[in-house]
Amino acid sequence: MNLSRAAWPTDPAAFFVPQGKASAEPRPDIGPVATEHDFSILRHAFRPTGGIARGDDLSRLLEDHRCGDFISLARFIAQHEIFAFQWRDSFWIPMFQFDLQDLSIRTGPRRVLAELASVFDGWALAVWFAQSNSWLHGHRPVDLLESDLDSVLQAACADRFIANG
Numbered sequence: 001m002n003l004s005r006a007a008w009p010t011d012p013a014a015f016f017v018p019q020g021k022a023s024a025e026p027r028p029d030i031g032p033v034a035t036e037h038d039f040s041i042l043r044h045a046f047r048p049t050g051g052i053a054r055g056d057d058l059s060r061l062l063e064d065h066r067c068g069d070f071i072s073l074a075r076f077i078a079q080h081e082i083f084a085f086q087w088r089d090s091f092w093i094p095m096f097q098f099d100l101q102d103l104s105i106r107t108g109p110r111r112v113l114a115e116l117a118s119v120f121d122g123w124a125l126a127v128w129f130a131q132s133n134s135w136l137h138g139h140r141p142v143d144l145l146e147s148d149l150d151s152v153l154q155a156a157c158a159d160r161f162i163a164n165g
Contacts, residue, residue: 034123039087045130049142050095055084058093065103080113081105085122094126096142108145115156119163
C-alpha cells in the first residue's frame, strides 16, 4: 500500500469542504466517501507527531490522568478547542493537539483551529495539517507548530480566505 502523500492533490483547496455546506459533487481528494487508504494516509501522516486516537480511547486516557472524561472531550470538540474526524462510526483525534505528558490542550493547534474551524470540517482539518502547504514552502503545518507558529497561522488565515471565496 502506497502511503505517500504524492497521491494527494497539490491544490489545498481541493480538500476543503466548508462546514454545514454539503456538496453534491464528489471531493477530488477522497471521493464521495473516505476509503481505508485515505484513513491509512492520515494515520501514517500523524504518527511522528503523536498519532491519532479513537475518541473512546482518549476519553478513558483523560479519565485515567484525571483531566477529563467523555463529556469534556465532546465539549472540547464542540467548542473548537480541538478537532476530530469521523471514520467508520468512530471519532478520531490527532494527538498533536495535546501535550503528551499531561494531556493538556496545546495552544498552537488551538490558535490555528480558531482560524479554520468555521470553514473546514474535521476531515479537511486533518488533511490540512498533514499535507504540505505552499504557503509554508512545502512544509506540513503540523511539523511547524512548535518552530514557526506565526507562519502556520498566516497560512491558515490565507487558506480560510480562499475557502470563503
